[in-house]
Amino acid sequence: MRQERLADEYEVSEILGRGGFSVVRRGVRISSGEKTHVAIKTLKRFCLPTTTPPGIPKGSRGGEKSIAASMGFPMWKQVPVSDALLTNEILVMRKIVENVSPHPNVIDLYDVYEDQSGVHLVLELCSGGELFDRIVAQERYSEAGAAAVVRQIAKGLTAIHQANIVHRDLKPENCLFLNKTEGSPLKIMDFGLSSVEEFTDPVVGLFGSIDYVSPEALCQGTITSKSDMWSLGVILYILLSGYPPFIAQSNRQKQQMIMAGEFSFYEKTWTIITSSAKQLISSLLTVDPDRRPSALELLEHPWVIGDSAKQDQMNAEIVSRLQRFNARRKLRAAAFASLWTSTVFSRTKKLKSLLGSHDLSQQELQNLRMHFSKICSKGDNATQSEFEQ
Numbered sequence: 001m002r003q004e005r006l007a008d009e010y011e012v013s014e015i016l017g018r019g020g021f022s023v024v025r026r027g028v029r030i031s032s033g034e035k036t037h038v039a040i041k042t043l044k045r046f047c048l049p050t051t052t053p054p055g056i057p058k059g060s061r062g063g064e065k066s067i068a069a070s071m072g073f074p075m076w077k078q079v080p081v082s083d084a085l086l087t088n089e090i091l092v093m094r095k096i097v098e099n100v101s102p103h104p105n106v107i108d109l110y111d112v113y114e115d116q117s118g119v120h121l122v123l124e125l126c127s128g129g130e131l132f133d134r135i136v137a138q139e140r141y142s143e144a145g146a147a148a149v150v151r152q153i154a155k156g157l158t159a160i161h162q163a164n165i166v167h168r169d170l171k172p173e174n175c176l177f178l179n180k181t182e183g184s185p186l187k188i189m190d191f192g193l194s195s196v197e198e199f200t201d202p203v204v205g206l207f208g209s210i211d212y213v214s215p216e217a218l219c220q221g222t223i224t225s226k227s228d229m230w231s232l233g234v235i236l237y238i239l240l241s242g243y244p245p246f247i248a249q250s251n252r253q254k255q256q257m258i259m260a261g262e263f264s265f266y267e268k269t270w271t272i273i274t275s276s277a278k279q280l281i282s283s284l285l286t287v288d289p290d291r292r293p294s295a296l297e298l299l300e301h302p303w304v305i306g307d308s309a310k311q312d313q314m315n316a317e318i319v320s321r322l323q324r325f326n327a328r329r330k331l332r333a334a335a336f337a338s339l340w341t342s343t344v345f346s347r348t349k350k351l352k353s354l355l356g357s358h359d360l361s362q363q364e365l366q367n368l369r370m371h372f373s374k375i376c377s378k379g380d381n382a383t384q385s386e387f388e389q
């Protein structure tokens with residue numbers, strides 16, 4: 001086993017972004033002649049209880065052989081991984097490295113290092129920006145452009161689903177362009193909440209907006225690859241209208257609407273969108289997961305192929321709504337990330353133990369949902385007509 005430190009191999013520079021449990025920095029590989037640019041995601045270590053979460057094989061917990069070591073990645077110091085979420089991301093990334101990589105639409109993992117501060121994932125650098133940022137900055141945006149995006153996400157999903165991985169947190173901010181060129185591939189990333197096998201786990205939906213969460217995840221049914229297809233349906237609805245399909249005065253109400261599959265194609269906006277696109281959204285936002293198309297099936301859909309998608313420039317109103325939606329989403333994400341790290345984790349020991357055990361009672365789950373709704377839904381209580389304005 002190699003014993004290098006991260007700093008011996010990589011020069012780490014500016015922060016690219018922050019997540020609730022992580023900080024991502026730019027890095028350059030200095031040990032080899034060729035300077036490879038990478039993203040280094042550091043997952044912070046928390047002292048969580050040692051219940052083995054579902055999907056994590058026994059023997060991968062604290063005090064035993066480190067997962068990074070079993071992957072054959074270099075480490076300078078063996079510190080057992082003891083955080084359930086942190087362990088899960090590495091486990092899923094290992095499965096991706098073994099079964100999916102390299103894939104044009106799925107983030108690649110190059111190296112893993114562990115030290116006292118946590119685990120550092122050395123990832124493929126995506127410098128092309130987030131999905132919605134890029135779309136709203138484009139001079140030309142059409143249905144055909146949206147179809148190209150869906151095609152790329154569906155290709156990535158097909159690959160991970162074939163490897164029995166469910167992403168479970170698919171949303172626009174987890175889709176990044178590899179580079180700034182016009183034909184840049186779009187990469188699915190952030191497998192922090194993903195699962196290698198199907199299992200029921202109420203943690204999904206706790207960490208942010210419930211906008212993209214499927215009905216079966218909300219009612220704690222079995223989460224499968226079809227749950228990712230629901231999330232893609234929500235992304236597509238927003239791409240073509242500039243507002244989300246489920247808008248309510250409260251998160252509780254929104255949750256009910258999602259579970260009932262209660263959305264509409266508000267006439268004013270949707271009359272100009274092709275019926276083929278609307279038919280596709282309806283099939284993705286079907287409450288019964290078995291009736292949703294798979295990612296592979298999506299790749300044969302006439303609108304996704306591009307045959308029935310309009311080439312005309314998208315209505316300016318839709319683009320401007322998408323801009324506003326994106327700006328609000330970014331503000332909320334920034335507020336949420338800082339709240340999560342500074343307030344929740346530093347002050348709420350109870351929450352730490354709840355998250356660590358993955359074993360929440362209905363009442364505890366409800367309390368947490370309400371707590372997070374309050375944090376997350378500030379500014380998210382607009383009605384559909386407000387969005388339209």
Ligand code: ATP
Nearest residue numbers: 016017018019020021022024039124125126190192
């Ligand atoms: P978490 O799920 O851990 O709470 P998160 O979902 O917000 O976090 P992270 O994966 O931690 O997302 O990434 C945080 C931010 O860092 C992203 O929003 C993105 O801007 C940036 N980032 C992450 N990975 C990369 C990458 N490979 N290349 C470029 N930027 C990245």
